[in-house]
Amino acid sequence: xxxxVVEFWFEFASTYSYLSVMRIERAxxxxxxxxxxxxxxLGPVFLALGWNDSPFNIYPPKGRYMWRDxxxxxxxxxxxxxxxxxxxxxxxxxxxxxxxGVEDGWVAPFARAVMTANFAExxxxxxxxxxxxxxxxxxxxxxEIMARAQADANxxxxxxxxxxxxELGLFGAPSFRVGEELFWGNDRLADALEWARRPGALx
Amino acid sequence: xxxxVVEFWFEFASTYSYLSVMRIERAxxxxxxxxxxxxxxLGPVFLALGWNDSPFNIYPPKGRYMWRDxxxxxxxxxxxxxxxxxxxxxxxxxxxxxxxGVEDGWVAPFARAVMTANFAExxxxxxxxxxxxxxxxxxxxxxEIMARAQADANxxxxxxxxxxxxELGLFGAPSFRVGEELFWGNDRLADALEWARRPGALx
Numbered sequence: 001x002x003x004x005v006v007e008f009w010f011e012f013a014s015t016y017s018y019l020s021v022m023r024i025e026r027a028x029x030x031x032x033x034x035x036x037x038x039x040x041x042l043g044p045v046f047l048a049l050g051w052n053d054s055p056f057n058i059y060p061p062k063g064r065y066m067w068r069d070x071x072x073x074x075x076x077x078x079x080x081x082x083x084x085x086x087x088x089x090x091x092x093x094x095x096x097x098x099x100x101g102v103e104d105g106w107v108a109p110f111a112r113a114v115m116t117a118n119f120a121e122x123x124x125x126x127x128x129x130x131x132x133x134x135x136x137x138x139x140x141x142x143x144e145i146m147a148r149a150q151a152d153a154n155x156x157x158x159x160x161x162x163x164x165x166x167e168l169g170l171f172g173a174p175s176f177r178v179g180e181e182l183f184w185g186n187d188r189l190a191d192a193l194e195w196a197r198r199p200g201a202l203x
Numbered sequence: 204x205x206x207x208v209v210e211f212w213f214e215f216a217s218t219y220s221y222l223s224v225m226r227i228e229r230a231x232x233x234x235x236x237x238x239x240x241x242x243x244x245l246g247p248v249f250l251a252l253g254w255n256d257s258p259f260n261i262y263p264p265k266g267r268y269m270w271r272d273x274x275x276x277x278x279x280x281x282x283x284x285x286x287x288x289x290x291x292x293x294x295x296x297x298x299x300x301x302x303x304g305v306e307d308g309w310v311a312p313f314a315r316a317v318m319t320a321n322f323a324e325x326x327x328x329x330x331x332x333x334x335x336x337x338x339x340x341x342x343x344x345x346x347e348i349m350a351r352a353q354a355d356a357n358x359x360x361x362x363x364x365x366x367x368x369x370e371l372g373l374f375g376a377p378s379f380r381v382g383e384e385l386f387w388g389n390d391r392l393a394d395a396l397e398w399a400r401r402p403g404a405l406x
Contacts, residue, residue, distance in 0.1 A: 049262050059252050061374040065387055072394070171264040184268055187390045191275070 004196035005034045007177040011042040012091030015070050016186040018119040020174040021111045022079055031193040037107045039098040040165045042173055054088045080120035090126040096149040096158055207399035208237045210380040214245040215294030218273050219389040221322040223377040224314045225282055234396040240310045242301040243365045245376055257291045283323035293329040299352040299361055
């Protein structure tokens with residue numbers, strides 16, 4: 001019998017995705033659940049809802065609250081946090097590289113390093129040099145991976161994954177899927193893992 | 204020394220306020236925290252953000268998700284739930300009566316009964332007959348309370364409370380305040396209570 005799986009849909013620009021990227025492997029392991037990492041882009045999903053920017057920028061009271069909430073949650077989880085000087089950062093390159101990492105099996109440490117760069121070190125994750133440095137620090141072949149990430153087939157794969165996100169009814173990140181069941185937000189990680197462990201959840 | 208207090212800002216039309224209204228007294232009691240009930244109207248707050256309807260109606264993917272999420276959360280909390288045939292219902296009358304209940308000390312059972320009518324029994328809480336019936340079932344003098352609720356001073360008090368909500372940076376319900384600290388959403392109830400218990404939280 002196969003282990004239960006949770007799909008983890010995340011975006012590198014997303015503040016609450018930072019929390020889930022840092023927490024999910026340990027939480028899933030403790031629950032006996034496998035994680036299927038699904039990097040995607042929120043931009044096109046938000047555009048379809050009529051937002052041409054992060055809703056945290058469009059609606060200032062929501063934004064002010066989110067930054068304070070994030071600070072509190074990071075303190076609670078023991079995660080470093082420095083408010084990025086640019087928000088949202090463009091996560092396109094990181095998402096393309098992450099797709100290669102899904103294929104090769106190093107997406108989890110890569111995603112944690114990119115999120116740390118964005119939300120704890122205030123580094124510009126849209127810069128190829130920053131992504132390369134992360135790959136090198138992970139002992140990976142940066143030149144080869146950057147070439148694969150920027151190849152047409154991989155670009156198309158990310159576009160398809162983003163379209164799939166919208167088809168599945170996703171409207172924000174992070175989101176978790178277990179079978180047909182959707183869970184939205186870092187606050188729902190534990191519920192999603194619990195759902196994956198329900199008897200018959202794989203049916 | 205006085206007990207810690209959490210301000211509980213809620214709206215009778217709000218789905219996630221249903222969950223918090225039903226849970227807060229027991230949770231706060233267990234935490235040794237007092238609850239200051241703050242009924243207000245989301246409509247004017249949403250209008251200031253550019254929404255002339257519930258965002259769950261304006262953004263269909265958010266709405267579809269919310270109804271499913273609510274159903275799951277009610278099952279988890281052991282709360283009855285029937286999706287209301289009208290949403291959002293007009294909570295103006297119930298909020299005015301609730302303000303009287305804050306003065307007189309019966310707001311908690313009244314709010315639970317109104318929420319149950321709206322989200323478990325699919326009753327029209329904007330109907331004076333429904334509110335009167337709830338007051339009578341609580342052993343209260345419905346005629347006198349309805350008169351006080353509809354008096355100019357009480358109408359003005361609710362308007363001021365709603366304006367205060369926006370001034371405080373609230374953008375949704377339920378919201379919790381502890382000192383200057385804001386917590387948004389039913390998911391943050393436990394965090395708000397924990398914050399209220401922090402040493403020096405009253406300072």
